[in-house]
Amino acid sequence: MLRKIRIAVAWVVFAAALLLVLDLTGALHGWLGWVARVQLVPAILAGNLIALVVVGVLTLLFGRVYCSVLCPLGIAQDGISWLSGRRKGKKARFSYTKPMSWLRYGLLTIFVVALVVGIGAVVSLLDPWGIFGRTASNLLAPLWGWGNNALAWVAERADSYAFHSREVWVRSWIVLSVTAATFALIAVLAWRRGRTWCTKVCPVGTLLGLLSLAAPFRIRFDKSACTHCGVCEKKCKSGCIDSKTQTIDRTRCVVCFDCLDSCNFGAIKYGACGSKRGGSAKEAPDGGAPERTSDKKGVSRRNFLAIAGAIAVANTVKAQQLKVDGGLAEIEDKKRPVRKNPITPPGSKDARNMKQHCVACQLCVTACPNGVLVSSSRLATLMQPEMTFERGYCRPECVECSEVCPAGAIERISPADKSAISVGNANYIADNCVVGRDNLPCTACERHCPTKAITLVPRDPADPKSLKIPAIDNTLCIGCGACEYHCPARPFAAIYVEGNVTHHSL
Amino acid sequence: MSMKTNDISRRDFLKAAGAGTIVTAAAFAGCKPRNAVSAEGGELGEIPTDQMTMRTNPHTGDVVSLLGYGCMRWPLRKNAEGQDEIDQEKVNELTDYAIAHGVNYFDTAPVYIRGWSETATGIALKRHPRDKFFVATKASGGPHTLENGIAMYRRSLAALQVDYLDYYLLHNVGSSIESFRARFIDNGLLDFFIAERKAGRIRNLGWSFHGEKEVFDYVLAYNDIQWDFCQIQLNYQDWQYPIGAAIEAKYLYDELVKKNVPVVIMEPLLGGRLARVPAQALAMMNGMHPGDTAAKWAFRYAGTPEKVLTVLSGMVYMEHLQENLRTFAPLTPMNDQEYAVLDDVSDILAGAEYIQCTTCEYCMPCPYGLDIPQTFAHYNKCVSAGQVMESSDDENYKQARRAFLVGYDRSVPRLRQAARCTECKQCRPKCPQNIDIPAEMRRVDAYAEKLRRKLEF
Numbered sequence: 001m002l003r004k005i006r007i008a009v010a011w012v013v014f015a016a017a018l019l020l021v022l023d024l025t026g027a028l029h030g031w032l033g034w035v036a037r038v039q040l041v042p043a044i045l046a047g048n049l050i051a052l053v054v055v056g057v058l059t060l061l062f063g064r065v066y067c068s069v070l071c072p073l074g075i076a077q078d079g080i081s082w083l084s085g086r087r088k089g090k091k092a093r094f095s096y097t098k099p100m101s102w103l104r105y106g107l108l109t110i111f112v113v114a115l116v117v118g119i120g121a122v123v124s125l126l127d128p129w130g131i132f133g134r135t136a137s138n139l140l141a142p143l144w145g146w147g148n149n150a151l152a153w154v155a156e157r158a159d160s161y162a163f164h165s166r167e168v169w170v171r172s173w174i175v176l177s178v179t180a181a182t183f184a185l186i187a188v189l190a191w192r193r194g195r196t197w198c199t200k201v202c203p204v205g206t207l208l209g210l211l212s213l214a215a216p217f218r219i220r221f222d223k224s225a226c227t228h229c230g231v232c233e234k235k236c237k238s239g240c241i242d243s244k245t246q247t248i249d250r251t252r253c254v255v256c257f258d259c260l261d262s263c264n265f266g267a268i269k270y271g272a273c274g275s276k277r278g279g280s281a282k283e284a285p286d287g288g289a290p291e292r293t294s295d296k297k298g299v300s301r302r303n304f305l306a307i308a309g310a311i312a313v314a315n316t317v318k319a320q321q322l323k324v325d326g327g328l329a330e331i332e333d334k335k336r337p338v339r340k341n342p343i344t345p346p347g348s349k350d351a352r353n354m355k356q357h358c359v360a361c362q363l364c365v366t367a368c369p370n371g372v373l374v375s376s377s378r379l380a381t382l383m384q385p386e387m388t389f390e391r392g393y394c395r396p397e398c399v400e401c402s403e404v405c406p407a408g409a410i411e412r413i414s415p416a417d418k419s420a421i422s423v424g425n426a427n428y429i430a431d432n433c434v435v436g437r438d439n440l441p442c443t444a445c446e447r448h449c450p451t452k453a454i455t456l457v458p459r460d461p462a463d464p465k466s467l468k469i470p471a472i473d474n475t476l477c478i479g480c481g482a483c484e485y486h487c488p489a490r491p492f493a494a495i496y497v498e499g500n501v502t503h504h505s506l
Numbered sequence: 507m508s509m510k511t512n513d514i515s516r517r518d519f520l521k522a523a524g525a526g527t528i529v530t531a532a533a534f535a536g537c538k539p540r541n542a543v544s545a546e547g548g549e550l551g552e553i554p555t556d557q558m559t560m561r562t563n564p565h566t567g568d569v570v571s572l573l574g575y576g577c578m579r580w581p582l583r584k585n586a587e588g589q590d591e592i593d594q595e596k597v598n599e600l601t602d603y604a605i606a607h608g609v610n611y612f613d614t615a616p617v618y619i620r621g622w623s624e625t626a627t628g629i630a631l632k633r634h635p636r637d638k639f640f641v642a643t644k645a646s647g648g649p650h651t652l653e654n655g656i657a658m659y660r661r662s663l664a665a666l667q668v669d670y671l672d673y674y675l676l677h678n679v680g681s682s683i684e685s686f687r688a689r690f691i692d693n694g695l696l697d698f699f700i701a702e703r704k705a706g707r708i709r710n711l712g713w714s715f716h717g718e719k720e721v722f723d724y725v726l727a728y729n730d731i732q733w734d735f736c737q738i739q740l741n742y743q744d745w746q747y748p749i750g751a752a753i754e755a756k757y758l759y760d761e762l763v764k765k766n767v768p769v770v771i772m773e774p775l776l777g778g779r780l781a782r783v784p785a786q787a788l789a790m791m792n793g794m795h796p797g798d799t800a801a802k803w804a805f806r807y808a809g810t811p812e813k814v815l816t817v818l819s820g821m822v823y824m825e826h827l828q829e830n831l832r833t834f835a836p837l838t839p840m841n842d843q844e845y846a847v848l849d850d851v852s853d854i855l856a857g858a859e860y861i862q863c864t865t866c867e868y869c870m871p872c873p874y875g876l877d878i879p880q881t882f883a884h885y886n887k888c889v890s891a892g893q894v895m896e897s898s899d900d901e902n903y904k905q906a907r908r909a910f911l912v913g914y915d916r917s918v919p920r921l922r923q924a925a926r927c928t929e930c931k932q933c934r935p936k937c938p939q940n941i942d943i944p945a946e947m948r949r950v951d952a953y954a955e956k957l958r959r960k961l962e963f
Contacts, residue, residue: 161905161912324621325578326867331875331921397959434928438873442928447948488874488928 002270003257009069010078017072020404021136021366022144024166029367029404036363036406038070039129040204044115045357046408056211063212063219067198067205067254073128074198074205074254076135077190081237084191092231092262094194097239099249104199104206111203118352121382124360125178126203129406131186133361134179134383141366142168167391171365172375175383194237199252209251216272219253219260221246225267232259232268334390335491342376342386343479343499346394346421347402347410350502351381357409358384364401364410370394372481373401384409387423389481389497394423396450396480419450420506424479424497426453426472432494435459435467445470445483445495451506453477470495476506553828557835558608561815563768565734566709568640568672570816572809573834574611574770575604577627578618578866579820592619592626600827601630605638607831611816613770615644615677616662617868624665632667641666642673642770644714645695649688655695659702673770674699674708675737676725678868678938680717683724700731710734714772716938719753726765735815736762737770741780742807742848743855744773759811768815774808775801775819777864778883782890784858787851794847802833807848810840859889861946862939869933869943877922878933878943884917885950894953898962907957914954924951 013035020032036042043051055066067074085093107126114122124130145168152165170176189196198205212218223246233243236259240252259268341351345364348354360383365373371391375383385401387394399418402410413421426445434442436459446454453476456468470483472495479497487493559572581600583593601612612631614623624643631639643662645655663669676696679686690696702708714737715722726733740755748754762769775781781801783791791803808817817834821827840848863882872878888894893906893913900906914923927947937943956963 156916161908164912164915325617325619325870327620327871328877328922329871329873329875395958434930438930440873440928440930440932442930444926444928447929448925486925488926 003261006065006068006255006257010075013070014072014075014079017132018136018140021133021363022141023367024145024148024369026367026369026400029400033404033406035072036129036133036361036404039406040066040208041115041123041127041359042129042361042407045359046406048406048408055208059208059211060214062217063215063250063253063255064205064208065255066208067195068256071128071132071198071204073132073135073186074195076132077186077195077197078237078256080187080190081194092234094234094236094239096233096236096242096244097193097196097199099252100200104201104203107201108203108206118356120355120358120360120384121379124358124383125182126201127359127361128202128204130359130361131179131182133359133363134175135183137362137366138176138179139183167371169371169391171362171373172377172383174377175360175362175375178383193239195252195254196239198254199238199240205254206251212250212253215250217270218250219248219255219257219268219270221248222267222269225265227265227267229264231262231264235259235262332490334493336388336390337492337496339388339496339498341424341499341501342378342381343388343424343481343497344503345373345385345387345401345410346418346423346478346503347399347405347413348503349411351499354384354409355381357407359407359409360384361406363404363406367400367404369400370398386499387481387497389484389493391485393448393481393485394479419478421503422478422500422506423503424477424481424499425474426477426479426483426495426497428470428472429492429494429496430469432489432492433469434488434494435469437489439467441467442488443468444486444488448482448486450480450482451476451478454483478506553607553831554835555607558831559809559834559837560608561768563710563735563815564766565732565768568710570640571608571610571834572814572816572837573609573805573830574613574816574818575601575609576772576818576820577612577614577623579822580619580623580626581822582619590620592622594626594629597626598630598633600821600824601627602633603824604821604827604831605634608835609831610638611640611642611673611818613642613673613818614666615646615675616658616665617646617677624662628666628668636668640672641668642675643671644675644677645690645699646677648690649685649693650695652693652695652698655693656698659699663707670707670709673710673712673735674702675711676713678716679713679725680715680721681935682718683721686721686725703734712736712767712770714738714770715758717940719757722753722758722761726761726767733765733767735768735770737772737818738762739773740769740771740808740811740814741774741776741804743776743780743852745807745852747852747856759813763813769811769813770815771808771817773864774817775804776862777866779860779864779886779890780804780855782887783851784854784890784892787854790847790850794844799829801829803844803848803851805830805833806837806840806844809834809837859894860886861950862941863946864939866938868938869936873930873932874926874928875922876924876926876947877918878947880918880922881924881950882941882946884914885953888913898956898960907960911954911957924948924954927951 016032016035019028020035023029037046037048038051038054040055042048043055055070058065068078069075110122111126145166148163149165149168152163155161155163186197226246228243230243233241237256238252238254240249241259257270260270344351344354360375362375362383364385365375370393372387372389372394373385374388376386396419397415399413399415402413405411430436434440443456446456453473454470455473457471458464458466459469460466479500481497483495484493484497487495560569561572562569581593581596582590585591612627614627616624618624627641631641643666645658648655650658663671676690699708699711703711712733712735713725715725716739726736738755738758740759744755746754746756759769781799781804783800788800791798791800805817805819808814819826819830821830861882863879863886865879865883867879869878885894888910891909893909895903895906924947927944929944929948931944933943
């Protein structure tokens, strides 16, 4: 019964977490945001006391149930392990494993240090919510997007506006490869040995394991009834039941109740009792813990452009002779300018706040409906979001990213707040400007500026009738990128935004 | 691409009329010996092959079909590299069908369909005896030097695979007297064409007109040349109360009749806009003739005046051709009651927010890659469907907002939408309807932006 409840709750949470990441409409963010906010590391980073108290009390009372029903990465591993068991036709295939405490406590220490010092890359590589978010947004969201586009294709032919086609594109090849590698590793571990990642590597699991030592509700042996048959041990995906010594390593037990149902003699029980024994802590000499790869070689940004280009090619038709009617001029793809300071989304306050709070779960990146947020390739902010304007600009009515962030990296703002937050400043590059290049008038940047920070002035101050170029009022610019996005100069815009290290209000 | 959308809009209209079945029925009726019966019980007769209304050209005695084939919208397809090309098989099929049912006037130009139209038309016509069709083409663009102008004329002969042209037009005359003189008088090109007419290689010499009244008067009277024909824009909207810069077709027609110049009609549907009129207008038409399409009304209007030689229609699909053949074979002239209905309809149209674009694509290609005609077509389609709202408090706001924005992305890729206009104004002089394209682009973008931001208005 308990096991069935555990499975049911896990399903609900997992589905909610997936929908939260995959939702294309933004309509579910308000309803499902709790799944992200209840995650431990984001809650710590956001200073979300309610979530911390809930998780803390839950663990202090019942042990690591968090790992079984609230952590979507843990639930995903249960799913993979279950599939593996079905395929192998062997549901009882586990055995007691050594705790490898040096590894897990070592990683927990590194993690805590990284969290305090603010080494974002380490935190985001190990945080389970971050791993889940990246996996869902990098590996599943494209499938989801293609599914949506297939429906949009049908809808278009059925003259319905129910589905709107979305562009599916790679925000960062680095993040995609790191995600694929991490997920592959965890998936292999889960396929072969259930919750190995959670009991040997995951710092959140290790921390909760320590807390769970105090839990009065626990799984325990009825030694008089136990026949040492070992069925429970074989059922334990955490490898924490030692049937020979009739002990359960409670720092590793994720309270899945699988063992409870398996015992034919009623020798395993769950309930409140006085604490008798702690975890059996046998030191294990055998090492060989797998390490994630995080190759940080400067993979060129151009890679991403290559794919973007391939997609865009479908839309471009060869340039036509100018003398005939019809046809479409070719439109070159825009290239991302090199920005000295990354632009972080409005609500993130400053670069440091972003760096210290973000777990790189990519929730904001996937939620961004304007194609503005991408994952950073810079070492210091690896995989964290930053803004760029090749596919869209930060539209005035949108505050989606601030609504989904569970970690306090992007604080909740209203569209009104946003209109007065300056995240960057526009800069004009005269050499790129079509006014100079094509000798044609152009009003694109001025026309689209939402704060009227751009005025057009004669190119030649002595001749008021000469073609006009933009003059930027930095005190009015909010760095939304409307000018950069709409600039007809290609591949590099003639006006681009440089990020503000600290956001300020107008 | 543009053709595809036009086709869809036409269908939308048919659906709205509750006569969607006509299309399918019409498609089958042509090849069946017995009458097809539509699902609504109405009868669609076979398309007759010998009933086409014909008009006689007083100058050459040509007996011309009142329905003329406009070759600026031949069907396209994608080739192996994903690029557009003319679907020649379909062109041949349409041409054969048209000729078999009495159409004998084909109108093309060197610039049409990115310069592909003449060749495609030539290939299709080559398969028919030369005395079974009249072919018209034009002296486009310029001002050219005499040599270049002559070269263009010779290229037309070669592309059409003919050794004489039945009808030759000075293309798109009317923006200014200076421009007319620079293009045809100062370089001696008109003299050359008149000599060619004398030599019999141009059987009828005329001009197509868009623009200013004084230019029309000037060209019509120029040097006392007897023009053999003139091509003007005529439809019930432009007859007396044209919108925008067009001048009343009534004036043009009357002047031409006075000078004994037969009239060729272009834009009888205003680029398809008269084929999908607002529901209110359609209801009035259906009240008098249930089941008649708005397009049929417009064609009958254009074909009724006696001195009209032929009415051009750019027919992309067999359904269009068949529907038009039913209208013209034979054409029932308009009566006074029907004229009264169309007066009311044009009042409704004049009140609507249409952009006066006929999707002729003369403005294209835009140097910055925008798709101007499709942007306007989308906007106009939404006007017809009542999806362009006057206020955000409108009852169907949510639905109309979604239809406008989603439909916009579907019909025009983001990078080619109105927001990308730089107001460089290169398109401005190219529009024969004299639309202020940059201003209209701005209007469409401002509207889309209002919807995107969910502003109240």
